[in-house]
Amino acid sequence: MIGPPLAQRELLRLTGAGTFAFLALWSAAALSGITSQQFLPAPWEVLARFARLLTEPFAGYTLLVHLSSSLQRFAMGFALAVAAGLPLGLLMAHFRWIDRLVAPLFEAVRFVAPIAWVPFAALWFGTGIGGPVLIIFMGAFPPVLINTYRGAKFVEAKYLEAARMLGAGPWRTMTEVLLPAAVPSIVAGLRISAGLGWQSLVGAELIVASSGVGYMMVKGQAAVSTATVMSGMIAIGLVGLLIDVVLRRLHRHIEQRRGL
Amino acid sequence: MANIQFQRVGRVFRQGGTEVVALEDIDLEVQDREFVAIVGPSGCGKTTCLRMAAGLDHATSGSVRVGGVEVKSPGPDRAVVFQQFALFPWKTVWDNIEFGLVSLGVDVAERRRRIEHYIALMGLAGYERAFPHQLSGGMQQRVAIARAYVLDPKVLLMDEPFGALDAQTRVVMQEELVRLARRHPRTVLFITHAVEEAVYLADRIAVMTRRPGRIREVIDVKSVRESERWDALERIEDVMDQPSFVHLRTHIWKLLREQQGEQAH
Numbered sequence: 001m002i003g004p005p006l007a008q009r010e011l012l013r014l015t016g017a018g019t020f021a022f023l024a025l026w027s028a029a030a031l032s033g034i035t036s037q038q039f040l041p042a043p044w045e046v047l048a049r050f051a052r053l054l055t056e057p058f059a060g061y062t063l064l065v066h067l068s069s070s071l072q073r074f075a076m077g078f079a080l081a082v083a084a085g086l087p088l089g090l091l092m093a094h095f096r097w098i099d100r101l102v103a104p105l106f107e108a109v110r111f112v113a114p115i116a117w118v119p120f121a122a123l124w125f126g127t128g129i130g131g132p133v134l135i136i137f138m139g140a141f142p143p144v145l146i147n148t149y150r151g152a153k154f155v156e157a158k159y160l161e162a163a164r165m166l167g168a169g170p171w172r173t174m175t176e177v178l179l180p181a182a183v184p185s186i187v188a189g190l191r192i193s194a195g196l197g198w199q200s201l202v203g204a205e206l207i208v209a210s211s212g213v214g215y216m217m218v219k220g221q222a223a224v225s226t227a228t229v230m231s232g233m234i235a236i237g238l239v240g241l242l243i244d245v246v247l248r249r250l251h252r253h254i255e256q257r258r259g260l
Numbered sequence: 261m262a263n264i265q266f267q268r269v270g271r272v273f274r275q276g277g278t279e280v281v282a283l284e285d286i287d288l289e290v291q292d293r294e295f296v297a298i299v300g301p302s303g304c305g306k307t308t309c310l311r312m313a314a315g316l317d318h319a320t321s322g323s324v325r326v327g328g329v330e331v332k333s334p335g336p337d338r339a340v341v342f343q344q345f346a347l348f349p350w351k352t353v354w355d356n357i358e359f360g361l362v363s364l365g366v367d368v369a370e371r372r373r374r375i376e377h378y379i380a381l382m383g384l385a386g387y388e389r390a391f392p393h394q395l396s397g398g399m400q401q402r403v404a405i406a407r408a409y410v411l412d413p414k415v416l417l418m419d420e421p422f423g424a425l426d427a428q429t430r431v432v433m434q435e436e437l438v439r440l441a442r443r444h445p446r447t448v449l450f451i452t453h454a455v456e457e458a459v460y461l462a463d464r465i466a467v468m469t470r471r472p473g474r475i476r477e478v479i480d481v482k483s484v485r486e487s488e489r490w491d492a493l494e495r496i497e498d499v500m501d502q503p504s505f506v507h508l509r510t511h512i513w514k515l516l517r518e519q520q521g522e523q524a525h
Contacts, residue, residue: 158342159348161316161342165334165335165340166363167335168363
């Protein structure tokens with residue numbers, strides 16, 4: 001539907017209305033007694049549980065400690081994905097033979113869901129930090145590589161010609177022309193990558209970890225504490241949102257600097 | 261400095277199985293410190309000639325030599341000023357001008373000295389830390405010209421450098437280029453479709469024909485300019501008012517019109 005743009009206040013009101021409707025439906029369902037309170041706790045019970053998890057250890061640690069151990073794994077997997085995906089994307093964009101060497105394999109592997117690597121993560125790393133990091137890496141790596149590659153591959157020909165005319169070798173062409181030209185695409189890729197990495201992380205912790213938000217949720221399930229599971233979901237959602245906001249800010253900052 | 265020699269240069273493009281002859285039998289020499297303009301209708305292959313001298317395109321027959329050496333690939337000894345400027349938008353004015361000097365291995369102090377010289381010469385003082393998008397088209401092209409001159413190249417290749425500028429800015433840039441070119445003569449190959457621009461700037465003008473591009477006539481402007489003392493006139497409009505200027509311009513116009521006539525038949 002196309003109409004006049006909505007005012008900021010109007011938009012806020014709609015967001016508020018949506019959230020309120022969701023909470024009202026949830027409360028009604030919880031109170032109606034369709035299912036037992038244990039299977040569907042009411043919003044205020046989840047909130048109370050969330051608050052208690054902040055101070056009282058569950059599955060070994062408080063919620064913030066679980067979160068920080070999840071974030072550490074995420075940071076490692078994400079950093080590895082960027083450290084590998086960025087240079088490889090640039091190399092593939094600059095050297096056709098590297099593109100040919102890597103692309104077919106990569107194209108096939110990237111369709112394997114990160115969670116499918118859980119058996120290997122468990123076999124290779126047990127419950128050590130390597131397992132979750134591997135799975136996050138598998139989720140976060142493809143978008144970094146693809147967006148770096150595309151951003152660098154579709155750099156305007158005139159910049160490459162200028163660089164060649166100015167005597168730039170492969171190293172300077174990649175670092176001073178392809179990389180900065182690809183930055184908007186790379187940052188867009190980082191957003192997707194962080195999202196997928198963060199999602200995969202929780203999946204990984206459900207299985208191969210002894211701390212973290214995902215681990216806390218599995219323990220919550222075992223204790224039939226659905227409020228704990230939901231608290232974990234909320235924490236994941238909030239942190240995911242925060243990561244996205246930070247990267248979106250970065251994106252906008254870079255575009256403004258470029259005068260876009 | 262050095263000369264540029266086109267010897268029996270041909271260029272054939274393949275387009276979906278058929279061969280298109282873009283250039284045929286181009287014989288032209290730009291002598292050391294000579295300013296030669298190539299004019300011709302669009303699509304005549306004049307830009308292809310420049311790109312061959314730059315090493316961004318290759319001849320399918322004949323040879324292109326700069327300073328006696330066959331051109332194989334691009335390099336900072338043959339600096340190009342592109343029509344679309346092609347400044348790196350992520351680099352400041354200073355860094356754009358410095359880029360080629362780094363490739364040449366010029367040391368920091370010398371880089372600084374040369375960049376400052378051309379920043380002053382091109383009227384870019386105060387804009388060293390600006391990004392290209394913060395500058396007008398005319399200022400951007402000054403940066404592109406500074407980026408080429410600062411390399412102290414053997415030859416300068418200018419591909420319709422003022423084509424993307426508005427009329428007033430173009431006039432100012434033409435006057436500045438004339439001042440620069442007369443004071444520090446360099447080997448320049450200048451591509452344009454603007455006849456007056458060519459007559460105003462060049463020592464000689466090669467007029468090209470429509471595809472397949474050939475050289476129709478080479479016109480000596482320098483002898484006329486010197487005997488008629490155009491350089492004593494400061495403003496481009498005063499030069500353009502000279503009967504000798506008008507005569508040359510009309511002559512070239514007729515050569516170009518001839519070809520349009522031929523095409524219409």
